[in-house]
Amino acid sequence: MEAFVEFFSLRDPNIRYVVLGTILLTASSAVVGTFTFLQKKSLVGDAVAHAVLPGVCLAFLLAESKNPLLLIVGAFVTGWLSLVVIDTITRNSKIKEDTAIGLVLSVFFGVGILLLTNIQHSGNAAQSGLDSFLFGKAAALLPNDVRAFGILAVLLLAVVGLLYKEFKILAFDKNYAAILGLPVRALELTLTTLTVLAVVVGIQAVGVVLMAAMLITPAAAARFWTDRLSIMLILATTFGVISGVTGSFISYTATAMPTGPWVVVIISIIAGISFFFAPRKGIFFRVRRQMNNRRMILDENILKTFFNLGENDHSFKEARSWDQLLVERHFVPRRLRNGLARLRRQGFLERQSAGWVLTQAGFEKGKRTVRLHRLWELYLTQYLRIAPDHVHEDAETIEHVITPELEQKLQEKLGFPEVDPHQSEIPYR
Amino acid sequence: MIKHVENPVLEVHDLTVSYARKPVLWDIDLTLPQGSLVGIVGPNGAGKSTLIKSILDLVPASSGYSKLFGDDLANVRRRVAYMPQRESVDWDFPASVLDVVLMGRYGKLGLFKRPRKADREVAHECLRKVGMEAFAKRQISQLSGGQQQRVFLARALAQEADLYFMDEPFAGVDAATEKAIIGLLQEMAEQNKTVVVVHHDLQSVVQYFNWVLLLNMRLVASGPTEQVFTNELLQEAYGGKLTLLTEVSELVQKGQFAAREKQGYRG
Ligand SMILES: Nc1ncnc2c1ncn2[C@@H]1O[C@H](COP(=O)(O)OP(=O)(O)O)[C@@H](O)[C@H]1O
Numbered sequence: 001m002e003a004f005v006e007f008f009s010l011r012d013p014n015i016r017y018v019v020l021g022t023i024l025l026t027a028s029s030a031v032v033g034t035f036t037f038l039q040k041k042s043l044v045g046d047a048v049a050h051a052v053l054p055g056v057c058l059a060f061l062l063a064e065s066k067n068p069l070l071l072i073v074g075a076f077v078t079g080w081l082s083l084v085v086i087d088t089i090t091r092n093s094k095i096k097e098d099t100a101i102g103l104v105l106s107v108f109f110g111v112g113i114l115l116l117t118n119i120q121h122s123g124n125a126a127q128s129g130l131d132s133f134l135f136g137k138a139a140a141l142l143p144n145d146v147r148a149f150g151i152l153a154v155l156l157l158a159v160v161g162l163l164y165k166e167f168k169i170l171a172f173d174k175n176y177a178a179i180l181g182l183p184v185r186a187l188e189l190t191l192t193t194l195t196v197l198a199v200v201v202g203i204q205a206v207g208v209v210l211m212a213a214m215l216i217t218p219a220a221a222a223r224f225w226t227d228r229l230s231i232m233l234i235l236a237t238t239f240g241v242i243s244g245v246t247g248s249f250i251s252y253t254a255t256a257m258p259t260g261p262w263v264v265v266i267i268s269i270i271a272g273i274s275f276f277f278a279p280r281k282g283i284f285f286r287v288r289r290q291m292n293n294r295r296m297i298l299d300e301n302i303l304k305t306f307f308n309l310g311e312n313d314h315s316f317k318e319a320r321s322w323d324q325l326l327v328e329r330h331f332v333p334r335r336l337r338n339g340l341a342r343l344r345r346q347g348f349l350e351r352q353s354a355g356w357v358l359t360q361a362g363f364e365k366g367k368r369t370v371r372l373h374r375l376w377e378l379y380l381t382q383y384l385r386i387a388p389d390h391v392h393e394d395a396e397t398i399e400h401v402i403t404p405e406l407e408q409k410l411q412e413k414l415g416f417p418e419v420d421p422h423q424s425e426i427p428y429r
Numbered sequence: 430m431i432k433h434v435e436n437p438v439l440e441v442h443d444l445t446v447s448y449a450r451k452p453v454l455w456d457i458d459l460t461l462p463q464g465s466l467v468g469i470v471g472p473n474g475a476g477k478s479t480l481i482k483s484i485l486d487l488v489p490a491s492s493g494y495s496k497l498f499g500d501d502l503a504n505v506r507r508r509v510a511y512m513p514q515r516e517s518v519d520w521d522f523p524a525s526v527l528d529v530v531l532m533g534r535y536g537k538l539g540l541f542k543r544p545r546k547a548d549r550e551v552a553h554e555c556l557r558k559v560g561m562e563a564f565a566k567r568q569i570s571q572l573s574g575g576q577q578q579r580v581f582l583a584r585a586l587a588q589e590a591d592l593y594f595m596d597e598p599f600a601g602v603d604a605a606t607e608k609a610i611i612g613l614l615q616e617m618a619e620q621n622k623t624v625v626v627v628h629h630d631l632q633s634v635v636q637y638f639n640w641v642l643l644l645n646m647r648l649v650a651s652g653p654t655e656q657v658f659t660n661e662l663l664q665e666a667y668g669g670k671l672t673l674l675t676e677v678s679e680l681v682q683k684g685q686f687a688a689r690e691k692q693g694y695r696g
């Protein structure tokens with residue numbers, strides 16, 4: 001608790017640097033990552049993230065110090081090189097893009113690890129902390145680093161702001177952008193460069209191994225909550241920043257902890273919550289909607305059965321027994337029992353000693369379902385020329401779907417017919 | 430039967446187009462008069478979309494060239510609009526109907542600039558023309574196929590061009606909408622704009638278009654509808670498979686020959 005207050009009150013200037021740095025890093029990777037995600041280039045982001053490691057190591061070997069500027073340049077060069085190699089392989093051979101990405105990723109990362117191991121065994125005193133590039137160490141961010149990475153991050157956000165509409169059309173319809181005369185190649189190059197930059201900026205906090213997660217996961221999580229690009233960008237940034245700051249807090253309190261894994265755990269939790277609970281797109285809501293639909297169909301079918309029974313013996317006010325209902329229509333008994341109870345609760349049925357009886361509201365609802373069923377059968381036979389003995393199954397589904405407006409149109413189109421293709425009367429109000 | 434015109438709005442000269450060195454269009458040579466409503470007709474896989482894409486530089490030509498308004502495409506982009514097939518994009522994209530139609534204005538806007546009020550008004554007007562003004566704020570992922578088609582049409586209209594290329598604008602739209610759209614296109618042709626439409630319904634060709642291209646890997650015919658839309662020529666375009674041409678295409682691909690002497694072959 002003490003650590004919590006100390007960290008989030010931002011009184012310690014070191015902590016202020018760490019928090020500010022983390023916010024900039026995660027925000028810039030979330031923003032760029034959103035466009036990478038929409039361009040369906042998530043894998044490319046992963047490859048770049050791994051490919052910056054040899055660059056970092058080479059820069060260190062050359063400079064023999066951890067000068068952040070040099071490290072940035074080194075990371076940038078190999079990150080970029082990896083993209084050129086991927087592009088060259090896919091263009092000039094039969095190797096598919098995903099294979100090329102896998103290839104490049106493992107080769108570059110392998111070389112990076114090799115160099116890193118060498119450096120660590122070289123006994124160079126300046127190398128301590130270089131391994132934090134693997135899994136990230138936000139708490140080790142020095143004011144110097146934050147300044148360098150911060151400038152990059154701000155630059156990157158500014159470019160995205162300027163080219164917002166261009167990146168949008170590039171992700172949605174590249175060919176059309178080309179027709180309009182937009183410099184598609186240059187724009188793609190810019191976006192790729194930004195991706196590399198975002199990775200370079202982010203690795204200090206998150207590390208190369210998990211950097212791709214910081215690029216793509218915030219966007220993927222945000223996509224569940226919205227259909228608007230501007231809101232998606234804001235959400236992705238928020239998710240990224242929350243996980244970044246929390247992660248660096250944890251690595252601040254437990255100094256042995258690398259930041260990256262924690263940041264990724266937290267962003268993954270956010271993504272998981274989005275996956276399950278986001279309105280409309282989340283699994284939870286979809287399942288619930290399906291269940292509601294199934295329930296509605298069952299209820300309408302039960303009321304329809306009461307109406308059909310009433311039609312058969314010209315009495316709608318009579319109580320119907322359990323067996324009568326099951327003979328008229330093949331219900332699953334357990335479902336029928338639940339449905340009857342529910343309809344009673346909702347006031348569409350009443351319980352009597354001999355069974356259940358339709359209320360006025362239940363009668364109207366049952367009648368409407370029967371009416372829609374028969375209107376639809378008629379529509380299919382008249383307009384789509386489907387044989388009358390083939391229309392029943394279809395109508396069984398459609399009767400539950402038709403809205404009152406469609407019902408009105410259907411009636412007018414058919415001219416309020418009296419009977420359906422099987423000569424059953426169509427019940428109007 | 431290939432009829433050429435003076436001062437064409439579009440000239441395609443001896444164009445051959447290949448995918449991975451396999452030619453799908455052979456020696457296309459045609460000219461189109463300004464102010465015509467042109468139907469490109471031919472069986473599936475005839476290369477109708479490819480012809481448009483090649484004219485618009487989306488697919489490189491193995492040989493030959495196209496001139497629009499007597500000029501290279503790069504110099505006249507502002508005057509050329511395109512409506513791709515609906516399936517060419519992923520509609521599960523976070524954008525509204527208005528956003529997409531506004532993209533038609535990006536060419537005129539140039540880099541960095543945001544759409545202005547005037548652009549919004551043009552976009553709304555184009556949506557009104559295609560009967561989609563009520564959907565301006567709707568997210569595109571929630572549209573039906575026919576509605577997506579109309580959004581793409583509105584986007585092409587928003588380009589305010591003189592020469593329009595439309596790839597199957599009637600695919601998946603209902604009859605009433607189709608009638609409204611063709612009325613719109615005819616009106617544009619009357620204002621001396623040229624509209625080139627890939628069309629798959631032979632029944633309505635005579636009624637819709639005053640110029641027809643019959644295409645099946647090669648150009649079977651190009652000319653005024655009444656002269657081109659004959660049984661004989663249709664037979665030639667649709668009937669007897671061009672087995673010989675197909676075979677040669679495959680040979681070319683296997684042998685990795687260039688379809689022609691290298692002339693600006695890219696990729
Ligand atoms: N990107 C592509 N790569 C390889 N072959 C293609 C590509 N696009 C189209 N084709 C082939 O080119 C031929 C013409 O295609 P297309 O122009 O789409 O025909 P149409 O529009 O007339 O149906 C077809 O055989 C198709 O399979």
Ligand SMILES: [Mg+2]
Pocket residue numbers: 477478479514596
């Ligand atoms: Mg096509």
